[in-house]
Amino acid sequence: MTEVSVIVPVYNMAGDGKLAFCLDSLLAQTLENIEIIAVDDASTDDSLQVLRDYEAKNPEKIKVITYPENRHQGGARNAGLKAAQGKWIGFLDSDDWVAPDYLEKLVKRGEETGADVVGCTYNLVDRHTYEVGQIAENNNAGQSGVLDVQKRKELIKDPGSCVTKIYLASLIRDNDLSFPENIFYEDNAAGPIWSMYYTHFEYIDEPLYYYYQHDTSTVHTITVQRCMDRLEAGEILLSEMKKRGFFKEYYSEIENVFTTIYFTNTVFSYMRIKKGKKLSFIKHIRRRMLEEFPDFRKNPSYGRFMDEEQKKYTDLCMKSPLIFFVKYSLLWKIRDLRTR
Secondary structure: OOOOOEEEOOOOOOHHHHHHHHHHHHHHOOEEEOEEEEEEEEOOOOOHHHHHHHHHOOOOOOOEEEEOOHHHHHEEEEEEHOOOOOOOEEEEOOOEEEEHHHHHHHHHHHHHHHOOOOEEEEEEEEEOOOOEEEEEEEOOHHHEEOHHHHHHHHHOOOOOHHHEEEEEEHHHHHHOOOOOOOOOOHHHHHHHHHHHOEEEEEEEEEEEEEEOOOOOOOOHOHHHHHHHHHHHHHHHHHHHHHHOOOOOOOHHHHHHHEEEEEEEEHHHHHHOOOOOOOOOHHHHHHHHHHOOOOOOOHHOOOOOOOHHHHHHHHHHHOHHHHHHHHHHHHHHHHHHHOOO
């Protein structure tokens, strides 16, 4: 049986050797019994040709899946899940890469402890290197071990990235887990939902995953459509938590993560878009927050990812979306002028 299946969604990553560096890092893994499932998400550059070349040279390790329409990372990951044969399943973004012993260390920890999910720390780099860059905390040791109610609550609020983890395939299939398709920020919905089914989470505090920072990364490209996608991710999270029976028991944690996705991360990034933003969008967010979580500002974890200025403007937004929209727009116009 294949030890690990690594699913790599690919969309227009041929340039600057990004895709090749990613694939090379997987082919260099010290754990040999792996399969690499590269899913071309209707790329319009030479990505598919790069994948076919790698597949031809490494047929025993690389399998390429392609389809005609772009379904975003969630759709590509779901296609990979259907094809995966490994006992463990991992995900890797096609512009990132991993240390040579990444899979070996994660699998060993999982097998030794009986965990069904194992994760690690990641580091931020802006060039193709195996030198460790800025280390970013993804999860933490306090969330690890056999999960009790408190550890699960912490994982709901901070599930970490799915690409720095491996999962037992049985965990995913037995609980009908998948990713939202055709939107960005699919992890925002999937991460907390998937964490509800972990029984034992192990965490290796080593920066084994290299997260490549460049201008075309999702986190660096904010548009009106991507803000709308984030709202959809929040709605999917809420709907699934209710449908799967977790909403009442974990109300406070779900309220907190929904607030972060739906309000905090969306409103303050949306308001920095220079063209195309509308007051009606802010009014919609305010209305949904009042419908679902009218007292969200009283949550014990409220404001974890806000500074004092954002808290002040949140109060203003809930009081008067129009005044918030005008004042916050003016604030960023002035800041933009000062930086020129």
